[in-house]
Amino acid sequence: MNIVGLRDACKGEVFAAGDAQFIEAIHGNLWNRLIPDRAPQAVVRAVDEDDVVAAVRFARASGLKVVVRGGGHNWCQPSLRHGGILIDLSNFTKIISIDADNLKAVIQPIISNRDIQKALNPLGLAFPTGHCPQVKASGYLLGGGMAWNPTVWGSGAESVEAIELVTAQGDLIKASATENTDFFWAARGAGSGFFGIVTKYFLKLHRLPEAMHGSTYYYRLEDAPAIGTWLGTIAPSLSPAVELSLFVVQAPPELRGQAAARDGWLCMVTATAFEQTPHAAEAALQALEHAPIPPLSSSFATPVTFEQLFDASGSFWPEGARSRVEATYSDHSPGELVQAILHLLPSAPSATSVFLLTIFCGPNVPAAQKDMAYSVSSKVYGGPWTMWWKAEDDDANTEWHRRITTTLRPFNTGYYIGETNTVEQPSNIPQAFTPEKWERLCALRDKHDPDRVFFDYYDGF
Numbered sequence: 001m002n003i004v005g006l007r008d009a010c011k012g013e014v015f016a017a018g019d020a021q022f023i024e025a026i027h028g029n030l031w032n033r034l035i036p037d038r039a040p041q042a043v044v045r046a047v048d049e050d051d052v053v054a055a056v057r058f059a060r061a062s063g064l065k066v067v068v069r070g071g072g073h074n075w076c077q078p079s080l081r082h083g084g085i086l087i088d089l090s091n092f093t094k095i096i097s098i099d100a101d102n103l104k105a106v107i108q109p110i111i112s113n114r115d116i117q118k119a120l121n122p123l124g125l126a127f128p129t130g131h132c133p134q135v136k137a138s139g140y141l142l143g144g145g146m147a148w149n150p151t152v153w154g155s156g157a158e159s160v161e162a163i164e165l166v167t168a169q170g171d172l173i174k175a176s177a178t179e180n181t182d183f184f185w186a187a188r189g190a191g192s193g194f195f196g197i198v199t200k201y202f203l204k205l206h207r208l209p210e211a212m213h214g215s216t217y218y219y220r221l222e223d224a225p226a227i228g229t230w231l232g233t234i235a236p237s238l239s240p241a242v243e244l245s246l247f248v249v250q251a252p253p254e255l256r257g258q259a260a261a262r263d264g265w266l267c268m269v270t271a272t273a274f275e276q277t278p279h280a281a282e283a284a285l286q287a288l289e290h291a292p293i294p295p296l297s298s299s300f301a302t303p304v305t306f307e308q309l310f311d312a313s314g315s316f317w318p319e320g321a322r323s324r325v326e327a328t329y330s331d332h333s334p335g336e337l338v339q340a341i342l343h344l345l346p347s348a349p350s351a352t353s354v355f356l357l358t359i360f361c362g363p364n365v366p367a368a369q370k371d372m373a374y375s376v377s378s379k380v381y382g383g384p385w386t387m388w389w390k391a392e393d394d395d396a397n398t399e400w401h402r403r404i405t406t407t408l409r410p411f412n413t414g415y416y417i418g419e420t421n422t423v424e425q426p427s428n429i430p431q432a433f434t435p436e437k438w439e440r441l442c443a444l445r446d447k448h449d450p451d452r453v454f455f456d457y458y459d460g461f
Contacts, residue, residue, distance in 0.1 A: 006055070006058050009054040010044050010054050010058075011048070012044060012047040013043075014045075015043040016041065026043060026080065031075075031323075032076075032322065035077070036077060038460070038461065042086070043085070043087075044087050045088045049166065049199050052166045056166055056197070057170035059453060066086075066087060066197075067079050067085075068197045069088050069089065070136050070138025071112070071138055073132070073135045074139055074418060075323055078192035083460065084455060089108075089109055092110045093111060095111060103206070104161070105203045107137060107203065108200060109137050109141075110136045111137050112133060113131070113140070114307070118307070125206065126205070126206050126208040127159060128145065128149060133311075137156075140418070141156050141188070141201060142187060142190060142198065143189065143374075144157045144191075144373075145374075146416060149243060151241075151360055151362050152241050152274060158372075159204040160187075160204070161177075161202045162202035163183070164199050165199060168196070175187065185440075186441060190373045195448050196454070210275075211277050211280060212303065213281035213301040213302060213304065214270065214302055214304045215270070215300050216268065216270050216298065216299050217268070217269040217270075218252075218255055218296045219266065219267040219291075219293060221248065223293045224248060224335075226335060227269060227293060227335070228333065228335030228339075229333050230291060230335070231334055231359050232359060232379070236365065237287070237363075239273065239284040240363075241273055241284055242271055242273050242284050243273075243274070244288075244358070244359045245270050245271075245358045245382075246269050246334055246338070246356070246357045247267070247269070247354060248265055249266070250351045251266045258296055262345075265345055271285055271288050273301070285301050316385075317385065318352065322387065322390075322397075323385065324398060325420070325421070326384060326415070327383045327416045327420060328383050328411075328412040329380070329412065329413045330411045330412055334359055336411070340407050340408060344403055344404055348400055349397050350387060350388035350389075350393065353384065353388070354385045354387070355382070356385065358382050360378075369434065373437055375414070375437045376416070376434070384405065386401040415431050416432065
């Protein structure tokens with residue numbers, strides 16, 4: 001590879017294998033510190049769209065493949081491939097415009113969920129961001145976007161009105177429902193297999209709910225199946241404005257004594273109502289006060305902000321951990337899912353791990369299909385987020401994770417492309433889409449990237 005030619009073509013930094021900063025360039029911003037032994041031939045840290053265009057055209061002329069990295073948060077790290085050029089978008093951090101009157105915004109891709117809400121909420125606005133505060137818009141929206149307030153706002157991708165992208169031919173184009181529609185359809189859900197590089201998102205905004213209230217309940221671990229069954233039963237009658245989740249987590253300090261018999265593990269239920277008045281929020285959450293089993297501890301309808309929601313969510317997904325994740329969709333009762341793995345949960349090797357099920361509320365669940373690549377919908381979403389800190393614990397945690405995911409596999413109806421191990425389990429990839437959408441996505445790749453300039457889901461590993 002002509003590294004001098006690549007450096008001449010780009011204004012941003014270019015790192016090649018053997019450079020002093022190369023390892024930091026390929027590993028430094030990866031969220032998951034369980035880092036695979038894969039590396040590109042070069043990294044381009046683009047400073048603008050012209051750099052992205054130049055890097056793609058250079059790769060195309062040189063017979064090299066391209067992979068793009070946004071925030072580096074994808075758990076199985078598909079931005080690390082053997083060979084080719086990695087285009088790093090970490091400099092694309094601007095909120096370009098906010099039009100409060102017309103509920104529109106334009107952003108570059110490397111804006112975090114937290115920072116999007118920080119910019120919008122003081123204006124009385126919001127966007128259906130993801131839950132983890134550090135995750136960037138890039139991969140989140142490409143994967144479809146599992147959002148806050150999902151049964152009212154929908155997925156994050158549903159609130160994308162247009163994108164700007166660089167194609168496999170090295171052309172900078174805009175795509176929407178009325179122009180370059182193939183790219184617009186695919187970019188909303190294709191995830192790491194998208195055949196382009198999105199450099200700008202045009203967003204549809206929402207009014208910030210005036211009354212966001214949250215309830216939290218803690219139960220004994222052995223009560224989790226019964227609580228899960230009850231939640232699954234009442235979910236269709238709850239307001240769609242309620243976001244409901246069941247966790248298995250380590251007990252907070254004040255409940256550790258009561259959870260000691262289960263090595264500190266207990267069941268936590270959280271519910272957030274996104275309503276317009278405190279009365280409406282309390283009414284939406286009221287049914288959760290009538291569980292069939294008394295909680296160990298609870299709090300009801302406490303006012304919350306997005307900043308507080310991010311703080312709470314971020315505490316369960318700490319930075320710097322080694323991780324394995326498999327988030328799936330299911331139409332089974334959440335109680336049935338928890339019961340299947342109940343015997344495995346207390347033996348988790350790491351107290352940092354989290355098991356989570358989001359239970360979608362309201363009468364219109366599962367949601368109807370939308371005209372985008374993002375496909376799978378269900379009554380329940382979730383799985384294990386297995387997280388630990390030391391390399392010597394890799395085998396034990398990987399084996400526990402394998403046992404959990406293998407046990408749950410018969411209950412799965414599909415996978416979330418951004419939170420499943422598409423590298424080690426490539427058979428999960430088509431199952432992140434309906435058969436019709438998977439066929440269309442493959443056909444569009446053949447049409448718009450026939451020379452395979454971009455790494456697809458399968459190659460380079």
